[in-house]
Amino acid sequence: MERETLRLLEMLNQLRLTEEQKEKVISFCNNREAALKALDAIDTENVERMVHVMPVLTVVREDIVSQPYTAEELQQGAPETDEGYWCVPKVME
Amino acid sequence: MKYETVIGLEVHVELATKSKIFCSCSAHSFGAEPNSHVCPACCGMPGMLPVVNKRVVDYGMKAGMMLNCHINRTTTFDKKSYYYPDLPAAYQTTQWFAPVAVNGTVEIETSGGKKSVRIKQIHMEEDAGKLVHDIREDTTHVDFNRTSVPLIEIVSQPDLSGAEEVEAYLERLKTLLRYAKVAECEMAHGTMRCDVNLSVRPEGSNVLGVRTEMKNMNSIEAIKRAIEYEVSRHIDAIENGTEVLVQETRRWDDIKGKSYAMRTKETAGDYRYFPDPNVMPIVIDDEWFDSIKATLPELPEVKKARYTGEYGLSDYDADQLTKSIAVCECFEDAYSVCGNAKDAANWMISEVMSLLNVKKMTYDMLDLNGITLGELIVLVSGGKVGRANAKKILAAIFDDPSIVPEEYAKANGFIVSNDTGLIATVVKETVAADPKSVADFKGGKEKALMALFGKCMKQLKGNCDPQVLRKILIDHINGL
Structure with a gap:
């Protein structure tokens, strides 16, 4: 992994890593890369595409409304609420 | 040098389901108290499991069929990374690898003639919640009522070349989706929103210019103004070097008549799409596919030809009636009872539409029982009720659909006397x-x-x- 790739990943994941953490991540990823490349050697030419790991398809429900929860119940673990809203740090300046 | 404009649209349409896409919370919370239509699933709480609303797939498929798309018989949902608090799971559940519909076309007509606009894909996804920034200075308030309301995103190829074509395309989309009864498509209500991707290039060139995207446009007039502004800004940058064009997302300020850079445009890779392990693949078998196909409506132009040909109506009458599927259905039901197409058309156009105007309702909001209207027309044509009193009965039926015209006429002394x-x-x-x-x-x-x-x-x-x-x-x- 290049340092530029890590910089992009940091930005996309909204993370700020220390130099020590960066070295650790790069080393970890480079080790795994070799293992992943080994998969390329497997011939998958006639193998049907796997769309999901579970052998379950088409789990759907009917379009029926139910409202078993209240905002108060759901907001019990919220650090801060105000007039029915969840409060989060300001996201616009 | 002459330039040509290249435009592709991403149109988000809210589907007219009762409940949300992955949970059973109501999808209709306009004017409701904040967070009164929420549950652990749409609040993104750990451990929740989304379950797909079947009607969303029905409507996604139906929209695809209306737009001449190929329907993917195995359609899957994916996670799209998204770090804003209006989607608390930190991803949007959408479709990337196998959207419900692909490769369609929409026919439009402008002063330049007829044109076919290619549809790249239609995918189903959840809407985000609402962030409120002006209640307090120190925090942002979050309302999850809109979170997980079902949307389809209709992605066109860059086949549009100006504001007139964009308007014709959006109007055609609205008509088709309303005829199919899958969506309200009312931009003023936010049930249809549009991202405009635009670039300019020298006329005749086959190389696309730098593309900018304007997000969440919610009026056709604003879209037309924004396109004019952006085309002029791009040409100015190319010819006079007024600025360096970069691929970016911009915000349109319709009051100031200007667009502003919001952020440099993400690429698909930045979203890091990956299959959502919580939502099982949807397999559409022949029975399901055929059941939706059987519900496709007659297209407006086919209806119009039938009204003028089979029913002998004028072009004007047929145009008026086919503006809305609700009006068409009411007219056809009324005609099935009274047996006189011209009479039924006259009642629809002169009386019913006037009532809608008085009540400030759109044609699509018409909820009048056409059978009842037909019975009323029969009373008038049979000389049992005078036209002036029939109008009073119609107004009453509008407010109370349980009214039976003849009974109401008798009860109110409206039956014509032969004395x-x-x-x-x-x-x-x-x-x-x-x-x-x-x-x-x-x-x-x-x-x-x-x-x-x-x-x-x-x-x-x-x-x-x-x-x-x-x-x-x-x-x-x-x-x-």
Whole structure:
């Protein structure tokens, strides 16, 4: 992994890593890369595409409304609420 | 140098389901208290499992069929990374690898002629919640009522070349989706929103210019103004070097008439799409596919041809009626009862549409039972109820669909009387009280007769066959 790739990943994941953490991540990823490349050697030419790991398809429900929860119940673990809203740090300046 | 504009649209349409896409919370929370339509699933709480609303797939498929798309018989959902608090799971559940519909076309017509706009794909996804920034200075308030409301995103190829084509395309989308009854498509209500991807290039070039995207446009007029502004900004940058164009997302300020850079455009890789392990693949078998295909409506232009050909209506009448599927259905039901297409069309266009205007309702909001309207038309054409009283009955039916026209007419004394003795008495009294009109009529003024006729009809409360009244009135005056 290049340092530029890590910089992009940091930005996309909204993370700020220390130099020590960066070295650790790069080393970890480079080790795994070799293992992943080994998969390329497997011939998958006639193998049907796997769309999901579970052998379950088409789990759907009917379009029926139910409202078993209240905002108060759901907001019990919220650090801060105000007039029915969840409060989060300001996201616009 | 001459330039051409290249535009592709991403149109988000809110589907008209009762509940949300992955949970059973109500999808309709306009004006509701904040967070009154939420549950652990749409609040992104750990451990929740989304379950797909079947009707969302029905509608996604139906929209795809209306837009001539290929329907993917195995369609899957994916996670799209998204770090804003209006989607608390930190991803949007959408479709990337196998959207429900691909490779369609939409036919449009402008002053430049007919054109086919290619549809790249239609995918189903969840909407985000609402962030409120102005309640307090130190925090942002989050309302999850809109989170997970079902959307389809219709992605066109860059086949549009200006504001007129964009308007025609959006209008056509609205018509098709409303005819299919899968969406309201009302930009003013936010149930249809549009991202405009635009670039310019020298005329004849096959190389695309730098593309900018304007997000969440919610009025056709604003879109037209934004396109004009952006085209001019791009050309200015190319010809005069006023700025360096970069691929970015921009915000349109319709009051200032300017666009502003929001952020450099993410690429698909930045979203890090990956299959959502919590949502099982949807397999659409033949039975399901055919059941949706069987519900496809007759297209507006096909209806219009049938109305003018089979029913003998004028182009004008057919145009008016086919503006809305709700109007078409009401008209067709009324016609099935009264058997006179022209009568049914006249009632729809002159009376029903007037009532809608008075009530400030759109044609699509029409909820009048066409069968009941047909029964009312039969009462009028059969001479049982006068037109003035029929209008009163129609107004009553509008407010109370349980009303049966004939019963209502009887209960309110609107049934036309055949009592010629009563009519003769009213005529005699009216004529005696207005000798001037009698003299005027005898002097050749036809309008004077109409004045006397109106007074008699008023006395009879409209419950009189106009032909019978006219004959008795003229006979009486001539006999004086």
